Amino acid sequence: MKAFSISAALGISLLGAGLAEASCEKVRMAEPGWTDLALTSGVASVLLKGLGYEAETKVLGTTVTYEAMVNGDLDLFLGYWDPAMATYFAPYIEGDAIETVNQNLEGAKYTFAVPKYVYEAGVTGFADLAAHSEKFGSRFYGIEPGSNTQMMDIIDTNAFGLGGWTVVESSEQGMLAQVRRAVSREDWVVFLGWAPHPMNVEFDIEYLSGGDDYFGPDFGAATVHTQTRAGYTEECPNIGRLIAQLDFTVPMESEGMGYIINDGEDPEEAAMRLIKHHPGMLDGWLDGVSTLAGGPGLPAVRAYAGLE
Template identity: 45%
Template sequence: MLRKTFLLTLAVLIICGSQSALSAEADACKLVRMADPGWSDITATNAAAGIVLGALGYEQKVDHLSVPITFIGLKKGQIDVFLGNWMPAQKPLMEAQLKQGAFDILHANLAHAKFTLAVPAYVAAAGVKSFSDLVRFQDKFERKIYGIETGAPANQNIKTMLEAKSFGLNDWKLVESSEQSMLSQVARKVAAKEWIVFLAWEPHLMNTKFQLVYLNGGDAYFGPDYGNATVNTLARKSYATQCPNVGRFFSQLEFTVDLENKIINEVLEQKIDAKTAAARQLKLHPELLQAWLSGVKTRTGDDGLPVVKKLLGMN
């Protein structure tokens, strides 16, 4: 009898301990720490993810960090999720860390993106359609390529290209600045019909705001097919195992170029808050929510999809 009582007590203690551990894990998973390098597309995707996370009972914290610092944050467990792993542009920066198991690739959240150098359409019409055409008009370009923030992987690719003097680009320099500063420079050059070559990508408002032409021939630095890119979701090591519910959400999170372009357009052109713009677009695309939230629960254990739809006024 005493033995049975002891075993029953031990079982209760084990169950209570397990429940306590699960509770602690759930508490640790409530805050989702994310990063934004200051790019319009990642601001848009973070906003969309944040709306869903909030409805499910999670809290989102977004830090504005450069990509190299974000990778360090993931490695140290200070950042949980990053939605902006543009590949192959970031491959040189992350390859060694990925082999070391510093963080995990959860899922490709965007396909058919584009990321390479571009010129205004009038420059392309004058004969600049590939990387190899740049050197013939180097005086018009003042031997400058305009990039984004210092430390960005794409900038590193351009630096590598210039250091190797590829395409005959001797004594060219990279002008580093923020995304907004770069595009302001593009706007000024376009208004004056002056020549400029700059880092461009899609999805982004620049594709409708400017008549631009992506350059071919940069496969070695930006990948084939005019810098055809895939954007991955990264997570700190074992995040999806430690936080399986929110990990499932991020493993199913996928966007489209059209969706991101529309959110970015509302934010930049109509000056609408990113979460407001994202909410508008999500209401128009219930099929996305259906895929994102398959099998995903709220933190209290309810089905996630109806709760998110109710928050968005879709029920």
């Protein structure tokens, strides 16, 4: 998972003053620049376009996304990671301006990871890191600024004796490039790891125990949820039915993310390829869903995806 840190001012600039008024014909989505959410938003876009809707996705910081939903400028967000994003969502729980309508993924996780050779050398938990500070260069490798809160909190509180460490912030790809270099040399590196993600296939990695207070139990176990602006599913019940049925699996997302990261496909290309590899998923996603014009949804999307 990765995120762009975008200030509220920049977010307003990105959104612009003239976003279209909410309507069912155009579905306005956002994702924070994380590959998994780029993929799932891409899947939603393909389904919606196959049904005759217009779909638009903007890359925005999480807080900006929530502000835009509260203001009625965005309709749909497929990427609320719970509990990893609970801090970001907490200010918006009051007032019911944002609705959580569906759990679209279970089995996700998010915490510190190391190459297996480091794990086998004795670094199996957060408490083992400080004793090997020199080998690690006293550095954590994270993703975009604004997405490494747990790392920063560990340093600020000197948890596990790691107060003297620093966080190297870059991007998902920048972090993975550093891991790739380290692994090629069998250097020691500790970084943010998560599933679903192709890193779990590309690298032989292990997740560290003991970070429950920062990432949650069971290696930062998480579920991912679909959220909308308040009242959206009542205004647009056909879309509401679709997104209530739209769910994914960790292996499926890891596969589709590989199309983006390794093969250079854009999210909708990757989504279309994923749908063609798993056409049976359409049956559940589109059960009882119609096209914008009122026709049967499943055959329309199958035709759009080239499955007919």
